[in-house]
Amino acid sequence: MSKERIKIAPEMYDIMPPEYQDLVNRATYGKEDRGWKDIGTTKELIEEHSLCAGCPESMAFRYILASLPAPEDTVMVGSTGCTSLVFPMVAVHNIHSLFGNQNAIASGLKRALSVRFPGKVKDVVVLAGDGATVDIGLDMTLQAWFRQEKFTTICFDNELYANTGGQESGLMQKGFVAKMAPVGKQFDKVRLPEIARESGCHYVVQCTVSKPSLIEKVVRNAVLVARELGPTYLQLYTPCILEIGKNSMEGLQEMRDSEKPTERFAYKEFVSEPAKQFLAELAAKDKERKAASKQLAGSTQEA
Amino acid sequence: MTQYRVLPGPEHFLPPAAASMGIRLPNPGEAHINGVIVPEEQAYEEAARQFLMAKVPTIFPGPLVLWAWNEKAAKKATAIRHLYETIKECVTPQQQAMLIPMPDYRPKYPKINPEVEINPNHPNLTIWHNKIDACMFVGVHCHQANLSLKIIRGGTSCYTIAMCAQAGHEDAMMSFRDATAEKIMKLADTIKRLKGSVKFDPKKR
Numbered sequence: 001m002s003k004e005r006i007k008i009a010p011e012m013y014d015i016m017p018p019e020y021q022d023l024v025n026r027a028t029y030g031k032e033d034r035g036w037k038d039i040g041t042t043k044e045l046i047e048e049h050s051l052c053a054g055c056p057e058s059m060a061f062r063y064i065l066a067s068l069p070a071p072e073d074t075v076m077v078g079s080t081g082c083t084s085l086v087f088p089m090v091a092v093h094n095i096h097s098l099f100g101n102q103n104a105i106a107s108g109l110k111r112a113l114s115v116r117f118p119g120k121v122k123d124v125v126v127l128a129g130d131g132a133t134v135d136i137g138l139d140m141t142l143q144a145w146f147r148q149e150k151f152t153t154i155c156f157d158n159e160l161y162a163n164t165g166g167q168e169s170g171l172m173q174k175g176f177v178a179k180m181a182p183v184g185k186q187f188d189k190v191r192l193p194e195i196a197r198e199s200g201c202h203y204v205v206q207c208t209v210s211k212p213s214l215i216e217k218v219v220r221n222a223v224l225v226a227r228e229l230g231p232t233y234l235q236l237y238t239p240c241i242l243e244i245g246k247n248s249m250e251g252l253q254e255m256r257d258s259e260k261p262t263e264r265f266a267y268k269e270f271v272s273e274p275a276k277q278f279l280a281e282l283a284a285k286d287k288e289r290k291a292a293s294k295q296l297a298g299s300t301q302e303a
Numbered sequence: 304m305t306q307y308r309v310l311p312g313p314e315h316f317l318p319p320a321a322a323s324m325g326i327r328l329p330n331p332g333e334a335h336i337n338g339v340i341v342p343e344e345q346a347y348e349e350a351a352r353q354f355l356m357a358k359v360p361t362i363f364p365g366p367l368v369l370w371a372w373n374e375k376a377a378k379k380a381t382a383i384r385h386l387y388e389t390i391k392e393c394v395t396p397q398q399q400a401m402l403i404p405m406p407d408y409r410p411k412y413p414k415i416n417p418e419v420e421i422n423p424n425h426p427n428l429t430i431w432h433n434k435i436d437a438c439m440f441v442g443v444h445c446h447q448a449n450l451s452l453k454i455i456r457g458g459t460s461c462y463t464i465a466m467c468a469q470a471g472h473e474d475a476m477m478s479f480r481d482a483t484a485e486k487i488m489k490l491a492d493t494i495k496r497l498k499g500s501v502k503f504d505p506k507k508r
Contacts, residue, residue: 009371009380012364012404017420020406048414088409 054248100137357437368442
C-alpha cells in the first residue's frame with residue numbers, strides 16, 4: 001500500500017461508508033509530523049474496538065497508531081491476546097500470527113518486503129502481549145534480536161494473561177495473586193528490557209502509557225532506529241483494570257502510581273552508541289527542518 | 304460426472320465446498336451455471352435473466368474495484384456503475400436494484416451497518432436485511448469471495464453470480480471468469496436487450 005493508492009474510484013465514492021471517505025480525506029497517511037495531537041482533529045487509524053471501557057491498552061493502541069512515522073508503509077504483526085480484538089479495526093496492514101510466533105513472522109516479512117520493494121522503506125512493527133512476547137514466544141523474540149532483524153517489538157505488559165481470566169505470566173510481579181494464580185507469583189518479574197539490551201536491541205524503553213507525548217517519542221525513535229540499525233524493543237505497561245480489581249476510570253492513576261522512580265515501571269531506557277548518534281543526527285535534522293519551515297511561514301506572512 | 308448442483312440455499316449451516324462435490328471451474332471462454340459448464344454467451348443471458356427476475360438485484364463491488372489503485376480498476380468501476388444504472392433502468396418499479404460495497408475484509412465487530420455495506424465474514428446479514436434475492440460479486444479477492452459465497456449458500460436463498468477476474472468460483476450459482484470492463488459492459492447490454500422479455504413475478508420471489 002502507498003498513500004497514492006488510498007483513493008476511492010470516483011464512480012464508487014457515493015456508496016462508500018463515511019468512515020472510508022474519512023480515511024481518504026482526513027487521515028494522516030503521508031503526513032510528516034504526525035503524532036498524538038492529531039487525535040480528535042483527524043481521522044484515527046483505529047475504528048471502534050471491543051476492548052473493555054477504560055482499558056489502557058486501547059489508549060496505547062491509539063497513541064501508537066497516531067505516532068507511526070509511515071503507517072501507509074508499515075505492516076504490524078499481532079499475536080493472540082486482547083490486541084487481536086483490535087487489529088481487525090485498524091487501518092494499517094496487519095498480520096495475526098500464531099501465539100508466540102510474531103517475531104519469527106516479522107523476520108520473514110521484513111526480509112520479504114525488502115526483496116519485493118527494494119529501495120523503498122517498509123516498516124514492520126510487532127505488537128503483542130506479555131504472554132506472547134516473554135512466555136510462549138520468548139524463543140522467537142530473542143532469536144529475532146540475536147539475528148539483528150530490523151523491526152520494532154512492542155510488548156503490552158499487563159503482567160498476566162488477561163484474555164483468559166488471569167493466569168500468571170513471566171512479567172507478573174513477584175507475590176501477585178491473580179484470579180487463576182491463587183498461590184501468588186513465586187519468582188521475580190522477568191527483566192526483559194535488560195535481556196533486550198544484552199540481546200542486541202539498539203533502543204529499549206520501558207514505560208507506562210500515561211503520557212501520550214512520551215509514547216509518541218519512543219514509538220517514533222524505535223521505528224526509525226529499527227529501520228536503520230537493528231532491533232528495538234518497547235515494553236509498555238497497560239494494566240488490565242479488570243484483573244487487578246480496578247474500575248474503568250482508574251487505569252490512568254494505576255499507571256501514574258506504577259511509574260514513580262521507585263516503582264517497577266519507572267522509565268528505563270537503553271540506547272546503543274550507534275543509535276545515540278543516529279538519534280542525535282535525526283534531532284538536528286528535525287530542528288533544521290522546523291526552523292526552515294518557520295522561516296518560510298514568516299516570509300509568506302510578510303509577503 | 305457429479306450429480307451435485309450449486310443451487311440457491313439455504314443449504315445448511317456448513318455447506319460443502321462445491322469443489323469437494325466434484326464441481327470444476329470453467330476453462331477460458333466458458334462459465335458455469337449451477338456447476339454445469341456452459342459457453343460464456345449462455346451465462347450472459349442467464350445472469351441478465353436472474354437480475355431482471357429478482358426483487359432486489361444487487362451488485363457487491365469489492366476492494367479491487369472500489370479503490371482506484373490502477374487504471375484497470377478505475378475502468379472496471381466505471382463499467383460496474385454503468386451495469387448498476389442499466390439494471391435500475393430495466394427493472395420494474397416493484398423491483399429495487401442496489402449497489403452495496405465491500406470496502407475491505409476486516410471483520411467489523413461489534414457493529415456493521417448491513418444497509419450500507421457487506422462484510423465477507425457475515426454477508427448473510429446484508430442479504431437478510433435488504434431482502435436481496437440475486438447478487439453479483441465483482442472485485443472481491445477470491446479467497447474472501449469463496450468464504451462469502453459459501454456462507455450465502457448456507458444461510459440464505461439468494462442467487463449468487465461471481466464476475467471473477469481469475470478462474471471463477473465453484474461456490475457461486477453462476478460464475479464468469481477472466482472478468483474485464485468489457486465483459487461487464489456486455490452483461491449490461493444483454494440486460495438491456497432482454498428488458499421486457501423476462502417477467503418479474505413478485506410471488507415467485
